Amino acid sequence: MDIRFLANQEASFEGTIWKQISPPDQGMRVFVRKSEESNYNRLRNEAKKDYHARYLFNELMSLNNRHGLTRSIVSRFRQDQCNLQLEGGFIDYSMLSGCVFVKDYGVTQSIGEDKPGLYHVDIKEEIPKLKPTKRISTQHIAVNGAFTNAKLAARRLPEFIERGYKPDTTKARLKDSGYSLFYNDCGPGIRSDFRQFFDTSNVRGGTEVAKKLAQLIQIEAKHEKEICWTLHEKGHAVFKRALQLALAEISPADKTRLAKHKVFYANPTMNLSVIDRYRQQAGMQLAPQSPLMNNASLEQTWVTGNFISETHVSMRQLKEQGENGLTNVTSGHIAGNALARGLMAGASYGLPAQLAAAPVAGWVLSWATIALSNMGGANQKMIESNADVLNHMKGLFSQKRA
Numbered sequence: 132m133d134i135r136f137l138a139n140q141e142a143s144f145e146g147t148i149w150k151q152i153s154p155p156d157q158g159m160r161v162f163v164r165k166s167e168e169s170n171y172n173r174l175r176n177e178a179k180k181d182y183h184a185r186y187l188f189n190e191l192m193s194l195n196n197r198h199g200l201t202r203s204i205v206s207r208f209r210q211d212q213c214n215l216q217l218e219g220g221f222i223d224y225s226m227l228s229g230c231v232f233v234k235d236y237g238v239t240q241s242i243g244e245d246k247p248g249l250y251h252v253d254i255k256e257e258i259p260k261l262k263p264t265k266r267i268s269t270q271h272i273a274v275n276g277a278f279t280n281a282k283l284a285a286r287r288l289p290e291f292i293e294r295g296y297k298p299d300t301t302k303a304r305l306k307d308s309g310y311s312l313f314y315n316d317c318g319p320g321i322r323s324d325f326r327q328f329f330d331t332s333n334v335r336g337g338t339e340v341a342k343k344l345a346q347l348i349q350i351e352a353k354h355e356k357e358i359c360w361t362l363h364e365k366g367h368a369v370f371k372r373a374l375q376l377a378l379a380e381i382s383p384a385d386k387t388r389l390a391k392h393k394v395f396y397a398n399p400t401m402n403l404s405v406i407d408r409y410r411q412q413a414g415m416q417l418a419p420q421s422p423l424m425n426n427a428s429l430e431q432t433w434v435t436g437n438f439i440s441e442t443h444v445s446m447r448q449l450k451e452q453g454e455n456g457l458t459n460v461t462s463g464h465i466a467g468n469a470l471a472r473g474l475m476a477g478a479s480y481g482l483p484a485q486l487a488a489a490p491v492a493g494w495v496l497s498w499a500t501i502a503l504s505n506m507g508g509a510n511q512k513m514i515e516s517n518a519d520v521l522n523h524m525k526g527l528f529s530q531k532r533a
Contacts, residue, residue, distance in 0.1 A: 148165040186220075187217070194233070269310050271305065276369070337376070341373045395422075399435065403444045
């Protein structure tokens with residue numbers, strides 16, 4: 132089928148007039164039907180306030196470069212017919228002679244239980260009520276990373292929000308105000324580990340859920356609003372990748388508005404120094420309470436390298452907020468927590484007698500980390516670089532285990 136190029140960035144293909152939507156002289160030419168141009172313009176306008184629309188719009192724009200094309204599935208019957216699968220949506224298109232002709236596209240909102248996306252949560256009653264929403268309408272938002280269904284996540288996450296933002300925020304106050312939930316469909320077992328691996332290592336550009344969350348962050352960066360994020364378990368990985376994507380797109384003015392956002396780390400299953408680096412780049416603040424970790428969990432403490440990174444991030448928090456910012460947190464408290472972590476690991480996993488010195492070594496290592504953190508830039512970068520290595524090794528371990 133031949134393509135005939137017309138004036139005003141139009142083309143004739145398959146007996147239909149098409150309108151170019153991609154930037155001229157930049158990558159592949161992307162077209163939609165001339166009759167669909169008004170729908171495309173409506174989508175572009177909706178993308179300013181609806182993260183679903185923004186996600187779909189960006190994926191359409193990705194078809195003019197290799198990022199969108201390499202993730203597409205080619206038809207077995209016609210090599211010019213392709214399909215790009217999205218989170219809750221799709222794009223069908225034909226590709227010929229350096230041109231992309233979009234034939235159909237769409238993305239659905241979070242309708243029904245357990246669909247990844249943003250919800251407003253009402254917890255006035257025993258069973259939470261979840262309502263899909265396009266923007267964050269509350270002060271608090273939690274990113275799920277462990278619970279296997281949205282209602283369970285909605286019921287359990289308020290206790291982690293309270294832990295990070297007390298005494299100003301309590302579960303009782305959340306009952307009055309409600310909160311927002313970004314439900315990350317973790318899934319069971321190995322599938323969940325692979326999804327986290329894609330977001331921590333950036334393999335395949337991360338998960339589609341992370342791309343949706345990135346659009347939400349970019350929209351909220353346009354508004355002067357205080358937002359308190361609570362990240363739970365594998366929610367750290369999807370947030371880290373989303374923030375990484377958002378930082379590549381937002382303007383310096385947007386960054387200044389992100390300074391009103393706060394982040395609380397709850398039971399992280401990836402390295403804290405890695406994610407906190409992106410939090411710093413975005414200008415976001417740390418929550419008033421220090422990170423929460425399950426000291427009996429090998430994954431949260433030793434496998435991720437957080438036996439060092441938790442100390443590093445807590446000291447950074449102490450510096451940023453001053454002695455009056457954190458409740459009962461001092462250098463001694465942070466080092467004591469590291470000692471307790473080592474003792475807990477020994478008790479929980481039955482370390483042999485010859486390894487009894489491990490908790491004490493951890494305590495000494497914690498004090499060394501505090502000293503390095505206090506010495507400033509170069510030493511902090513050394514800690515963060517080692518955290519990258521540990522995080523990468525954890526990802527490789529997860530792959531081999533699969």
